Amino acid sequence: MRSSLIARLGVALLLAAVPLLQSNAYWVHIFSLALIGVILAFSQQLLVGMAGIVSLGQGAFYGIGAYTAASLAISFHVPFVLAIVAGGLLAGLSSLLLIPIVRLKGSSLAVATLGFAIIVHLVMLNEDWLTGGSIGMIDIPAPTLFGFSLGGEKALYYICLITAAAVFLAFDRIAHSRFGRALTAISQDEEAARASGINIAVYKSKCFLVAAIASGIAGGLYAFHSRYLNPNDFDFQKSIDILIMVVIGGIRSLPGAALGAAIVVLIPELLRASGEFRLLLFGVMVIVFAGAGSKGLSGILVDLVKYIAQHGQRWLLQKPWTARL
């Protein structure tokens, strides 16, 4: 309990120091994007890791949150915090459209959510009156709080960090609650879960709702981060990216999801120098990490730490290098 608190504080401090260590505006911008990705990965982790639901629709909720926040800020000058919250709520509300399909299982459910993502993307592309069509949303105002502009990259980074931390704490609490246990039970054995009094359809719907709110909030952050929305930011490729984050980071672990999001957002940037090969390299990395099984990269790291803890001591005691001196 205590050590996990110390670990969390340590990670929080480290992340808070990032813009001080690398103050290049471009990189701070990318790091903020990674934190938005972390929130998206958390939302997917709630579905996949806890309830065993593979969603290919998180990109749609992300988009709904982004467009809602952007419209409110542009047309009604709604303060950014409220606009982001509204984005989350509308995304959550739209998840109720999935209620008729939550009874589906496995790949059928995944494909149905993909259908939802495709429809939402089409609405963004074609309903010009609502979404600006293929032009998207331009001139999203910079966020301000009490009259101060928070448009700088660093300010946005901290807004994203605080939000990601809040979502982490919220989901961590959910994981250790009656609700979280019910979701885990559903993922392991639906018949036994029903026999324990759990209404599967209601719990899956609630899981979609919470995950959609988180994705919508991430979308709201993105609107203010990018200040411009293009419908193709929210095509079904985005939903697949979000799933990749969780699979390579490690299913069931929130820190794993965060790690996966950081990789999916940052590695293509780091590989920019390798030009057209970067997506190929990225693809290969995805295959390698996914090959680690459901433990993902976070599982590999934990195993590695354990291995070093067990064997490192022996190496130190043997001191093989002394022989060579």
Added chain:
Amino acid sequence: MSTLLDISGLSRRFGGLVAVGDVGMEVAAGSVHGLIGPNGAGKTTMLNLISGHLASSAGKIQFDGSDITRWPVDRRARFGIRRTFQNLRLFREMTVLENIMVGMHGQTHCEIWHALLRSPQQQAEETAITERAREALDFVGLAHLADMQAGALPYGSQRLVEIARAIVARPKLLLLDEPAAGLNGAESQRMVDLIRMIRASGVTVLLVEHHMDVVMPSCDCITVLNYGRRLANGSPAEIRAHPEVIKAYLGGRLKRRAKPTQSSQPEAAHASP
């Protein structure tokens, strides 16, 4: 004694096969009621119809004053019908304690926002759930295994965890599907004791079982099924003396009971179809 479960004309067909045909049965409140019969007789199908895992083709299920024939599984569970499964269904990757905590789901109420806010109500409920789960685990004698991963336990212990998960919420009716299958002689004897304790705690039990050394000493009343039909109904003594039951089912089993040394192994081979 009042009737807790009143089944009339219950049927279930699978295509052309009548797995359960026009079966009537009354289970008295506070009793242990046996349901026996050869493999394929329709015992598991009966339990599935009562728990709601299968819908009936015809008939009526009256439970504790309500017609539950059309109720979904989870509603019946919350109303007080809990069960175990013939082919163990644990939440394998959760701990033993967590498995049993899930059993409290239907009797507790805290929602997502309670968890987010860690409200005093939520904290109190979590404490109560944990305490009750530990009690139930202690009741089945597995207190020392609380933090083990459920799927990693030996078979006999997994059966007990499943029972603890089913009784933790103090149901009105407990459905046990072959709880002694695969257990050795000593473990079967402990199962008899456990069923007695469950009954003493006020839970009515409907017991499907092949081990006659578990059924006969446990049950107040026994219903015998054969090819989906009710063959007989009565006290253990009546059933043991019933010529048709002996012919269809009990003949071989009661003889084997006379030689307890070889009782468990041949039974286990019968256990799951």
